[in-house]
Amino acid sequence: MPNLNTAEKNFLNQITQLVEENISNEQFGVSELADAVGMSRSNLLRKIKKITDLSASQFIRNVRLKYAVELLQEGSDTVSEVSYKVGFGSPSYFIKCFRELYGYPPGEIGNQEEPEEEQEQEIETEQDLKAPMQKKKFPVLLISIFFITICAVVLFFVLRPDTQNSNKVKSIAVLPFLNDSNDTSNVYIINGLMEATLNNLQQIQDLRVISRTSVEQYRNNPKSSPEIARELNATYLIEGSGQKIGDQILLNIQLIEAETDKHLWSQQYRRETKDIFTLQADVAKNIAEQIEAIVTPEETQRIEKKPTSNLAAYDLFLKGLDLHRNPTDENLLESISYFKKAIQQDNEFARAYAGVAISFYFLDRGRTVKQYADSINYYADQALFFDAKLPQSLTAKALFYIEHNEYELALPYLEKALEISPNSDVVLIFLVEIYVNYLPNTEKYLEYALKGLEIKNVAAYDSAAKSISYLHLSNAFIQSGFINEAEKYINISLSYQPENLYSQYVKAFIQYAKNQDMNELNKALLAIFEKDKTRLDVLQEVAKSYYYLRDFETAAIYYKAFVDVREQYNLNINQSENGKIAVTFDITGQKELSEKYFDQYRLYAENDPSIYSNISLAFYYSYQGDTDKAIEYLEAFSLEDNFTYWTILFTPIEPLTDNLREHPQYKKVFHEIENKFDAYHKRIEKSLQGKGLL
Template sequence: MSNPTAHKSTFIEEAEALILNNLTNEQFGVSELADTMHMSRSNLLRKIKKETQLSASQFIRQVRLKEAMELLKEESLTVSEISYQVGFGSTSYFIKCFREQYGHSPGEVGKGTVLEKTEKVQTNFLKQYGWPLMVAISLAIIIVTVILFNKKDIINKPKIEKSIAVLPFKNESSDSTNLYFVNGLMESALNNLQKIEDLRVISRTSVEKYRKTDKGIPEIAEELHVNYLVEGSGQRVGNQVLLNVQLIEASTDTPIWMEQYNREIEDIFGLQNDVAKKIADAIAAVVTPSELEQIEKKPTKNLLAYDYYLQALDPYYLRTTEGLEKAIPLFEKAIEQDPEFALAYANIAISYYLLEMSQIEKQYTEKINNYADKALLYDSKSAESLVAKAFYYIQTKEYKLALPHLDKALEYNPNSSLAVQMLAEFYSHMIPNTNKYLEYALKGVQLNIASDSATQSYTYLQLSNALLLSGFMDEALKYVDMSLDYSAENYYAPLLKAFVLFAKDGDIERTRNLVVKEWNKDTTRLDLLQNIGKLFYLEENYKKAHFYYSKFVKAREANGLGIYRQENAKIAQVYKKMGLDSEAEKLFRDFSEYCKEDKSSYQSINLVWKYAYEGKINEAIEQLRIFSEIENYIYWFLLIENEPLIKPLNEHPEFEPIIQKIIDRFWKNQANLKKSLEQKGLI
């Protein structure tokens, strides 16, 4: 790649000269440079990007660091003195930036060690080995470089230029009850920015931990992987809203836009919209006409209704049973004041869904439907309204009807962490699609960063599982370990780690021992019982498989659960091997019913097990052939040939070629998936 600064234009030379003239002024940033060059900030950003391939802030920092290098070579000043002389207010931040730019600390330059070491090594090497070997080494370096740069970590987290986090606003009022109002102002700013596709906006749960923090802007930005932060403080005094907001460029810890607002309460929505539009303009984010329409939309005309709505948000976002039960009556009071308040209807529907999403018996289904329909009636272009209706369809297992609502919700709010999370869940098991599952799991990690330990742990758990199902074993192990690092109490992480290790090396005994260890901690866990039984089944140890499977089946029936029905053919095979024919037949009948009900892309592979159990080899081979034609599937299906139930198919002449086709198609799809994710900036 050519050096973008090899042939400097007059524009770049002028910009560098102005930066050098203001070198000691740490406040001299993008806005100041634009002003001194008599051009708009957006034009400056575009022109610098075009000519240097750098953002404006990166360009300014590079000029400062180049001057620092020259000063360090003179050896007359300390690192601390130079850091302030080139406009860095923090010496530690200067050292960090310098190391990133040059690959070594400024202290090494000051001591002359970098230059002296390089010259000495080059001189001795040339004298001893001569140029022929240098040529060979150069070729080796080229080869190694190619290998290293092509072996990218699947989850390399690149900095996205237009990435932003809205930090919790500070309550400037002595009245603590005013906090919900200030939080509401922060929520509205966040919500409006989330509607802009050109921005990556970190979720509310990710920033909440910084409400009471002593961390500085650069450290927070580094943890959140963002380039911009929004800080604010405000209060309500009578009918007046007082709000101070500033947008900070993280790399320089410099405000690039700030404003003080003093508005009548009646103009609160105009104030919120103005904040979002000015922030977007300050970082040159592209806002489409449809996005602008969404931002300018007033949620309600009734200020009392809006006040009740704001009061409900804090408990609503806790996502606890107590919080949701406290939020619902407040949303209902908002609706009493404004019967057309779409957001309030949507949040009630979502609350009811979350209250019982893990319950067997559902009692709120009709309420979810009614509130979701009201939300859509009064605002059909609201992401919250669409998510609410999707939840109703998920509740009633009409998954294909839920999907377009979730897709549309993400279209209206491209940064909705709730929609992204649900789409990941959706493609995980409701309508399986490993490519989509991994894509949304990656998006979830980008939006939910540095959340509380439990949330972050489960975010990484989901990503690890998505990576495993797509065949990225090393990366899956990395993220399940991170999940455990965040929360050793994570319920599912040890189980997932056991199977990630199994996928890597096939050590079934170690895998089984790890799962049994977890089961001994909690013998009520049916997921562990089922998996232990399956591992013994794979080894054809039917006696031990039956020991665990029988406990699982009895507990499942006693609790009226319909879980793991897709495993019933294997369980039936174990029962049959143990001579329990009537119990085996009952399990197999249920599996046959499951196959009839299954409308997913995995129906054909389930029919392979069905026909194999019945001894219908040709029919099983035909379904296996049909399965080999689908676009994507989970990694575990590559191991199907080793299953006891499938062994009779091995003798069929078409079996081996079909299995090879399944294997080849999986790895080809994985390669295409990696390219696609790279193009979307997700890896």
């Protein structure tokens, strides 16, 4: 390696060895590597970037992929097994990264020449590491926007439906099954058959399956099939009815082409109760076959897998599941009782263990003092032990981490669950919540907001739910720099719920993005605050607008009211605002308060697990006058991806950065940040334009 000196080679060898020692640990990332090598995160980022011209996360990923090549060449493991062995939480993401690096999928490893860099005995140089990607620029671009493209396809079909049968979107709504018997005690079995059909279809990647919450309102609804289909944006409807007579299950299924109300296929199934699992699998496979959906061997295997071999256990589970559909505290506790009884019948019943864990989570949700954390963990672990690829097992474990605010640990489980069940609205709801509130990631937020809109079909919801759904989509678009699209969807949100104050002030910020008139933003926020002076979030935004206007005397009044309420009720919210609060109190002569909030801001920035830690520290050291240190942190932030459009809009007018803007390197570094955001925005824009959406 002629371009590297001995110290650099030794350093690369050292960090490569550390990654290899933790190769199967998907949680071993940049922070963990920095701790292991005894460096700060920012210094590690800079050093790896300098030597390899790669980000630290890219470097770690490439080491994992090199090791994957060795395992694949041995031929003893499948691609999925190798992906988990080298620390990828998702086989599909592993395949994507592998193709980006080597130019072909891992499944073709035996048909390709050995990757050139694998023949080297030393760590790759910058050119070696990047060469495979440079040779495949166009395919890499396509792969890198794969998930966003999928989301774009969703809206494409919603906004411009096809008229050719061969090109119809395979969009299915499974309507609530009807009980044909006068015996209402067996309703839970019919509901269970509907739920199983829905769950099985949700696991087929080639389908868009409307969520159960969207279709439930049509249980006793007299609307026609075309009306229901229009409201749900569904191409096909599944209607079902059945009854249990002794040891026999009689089930009638109809497949309807929604647009024409034409019955394309119907089937009557008569099976013994002991064959209920075969019945459920056959229904899903037959439906997929009729609409010519692609069902992979893995999907078929998952559909055909029996949840338990004990029919008594399954009967108890269905009773618990029926109660879980209406999750009041009383129903949740009763459902847990049934799930536990099912486990007594079959102590390896993963779905029942997951049901207990998920029910306990919803009992604890919203409570300050958590009562069931240990129980959630125990039952989730049991579910994973008996079926680590069951979406409910993975979701249950994710909820344990969410219960403890460990969102980074929850993500791999949710991503795996979504990979296995790509139409799961429950998983998407948690992913959107994490990526918008706890681990901000604009690209993921937009991706999952679009995907959620696809399968939830908000047209079937009440006005408040519609308003919130379109608010999320608008917020996702503006964070990615799509001003016109954000304005479009925020207006839709407000049309459903004009009194939604959150939508009102998001619209105010969208208007600021259009005209960058801070006085207008300030007036809009004041008008919103006058409507409800109990809204702490709006109070804080009003204070911030005065802060940006550099009217620090007025900002201090609002910030003082904000922090008084926050401390009175011991609310751990908006800690990122403490820097602005400290500046405001400093300039208005309240030095003791200023020092207090600067200390809190520094501690927050140092411990912030999100991508914004470095820019927060840059702001802190800028105001303290240590601009060299501030520029180091800003340079480290410039290596990050998926930051919000607000970073570009507000950093240039941020009072915390007054000193930093005098640094000779500031313009260059901030220009790099602007360029990175612009490239990210254009990448997504190109994808959406390719589908006729922009």
